[in-house]
Amino acid sequence: MSASYLNPKCKARAKSSGGCGVFAIMSIQKGEIVSLWGGDIVAKDRLDPSMPRFTQRVLQIDEDLYILTAEEKEPNDCFNHSCEPNLGFTGQIGLVTLRDVDAGEELTFDYAMSDGEPYDEFDCHCGMPTCRRKVTGNDWKLPSLWEKYEGYFSPYLARRIHTLRK
Ligand SMILES: [Zn+2]
Numbered sequence: 001m002s003a004s005y006l007n008p009k010c011k012a013r014a015k016s017s018g019g020c021g022v023f024a025i026m027s028i029q030k031g032e033i034v035s036l037w038g039g040d041i042v043a044k045d046r047l048d049p050s051m052p053r054f055t056q057r058v059l060q061i062d063e064d065l066y067i068l069t070a071e072e073k074e075p076n077d078c079f080n081h082s083c084e085p086n087l088g089f090t091g092q093i094g095l096v097t098l099r100d101v102d103a104g105e106e107l108t109f110d111y112a113m114s115d116g117e118p119y120d121e122f123d124c125h126c127g128m129p130t131c132r133r134k135v136t137g138n139d140w141k142l143p144s145l146w147e148k149y150e151g152y153f154s155p156y157l158a159r160r161i162h163t164l165r166k
Contacts, residue, residue, distance in 0.1 A: 003038035012075030082108035088152025112139035
């Protein structure tokens with residue numbers, strides 16, 4: 001029994017470059033829900049970055065609130081970042097397709113859509129021309145992304161952006 005929901009049109013598998021990813025195993029139309037994360041909701045001061053698989057299991061969902069997925073690994077832990085993603089957020093815990101996706105494509109989101117704190121920063125090698133090279137907890141502040149991901153940011157970041165735009 002999984003705490004999270006994964007659309008049966010996709011599947012997690014190991015990647016040749018290391019780690020795992022979630023891939024479409026058949027075509028998925030724009031706007032379909034791909035994933036809903038389940039788990040424990042924890043405040044920032046209860047996060048333990050030294051726990052095994054910390055960055056795979058944790059996702060910021062509001063100011064100072066995070067969802068921590070099950071201790072046992074789930075396919076939903078395998079979504080990777082891309083600077084040119086095919087998924088966006090619907091609500092705090094849901095991912096939807098931004099466009100039609102073909103079978104075989106890796107399903108990714110941009111961590112700038114969900115992260116407003118520096119808990120998961122890394123050098124990006126997604127290979128896209130738009131690659132930011134370094135993904136940080138401040139990327140949501142980039143106005144170029146506001147337009148690109150309008151309607152697809154996690155709700156708490158959409159609120160922050162709305163305030164900055166005024
Ligand atoms: Zn990148």
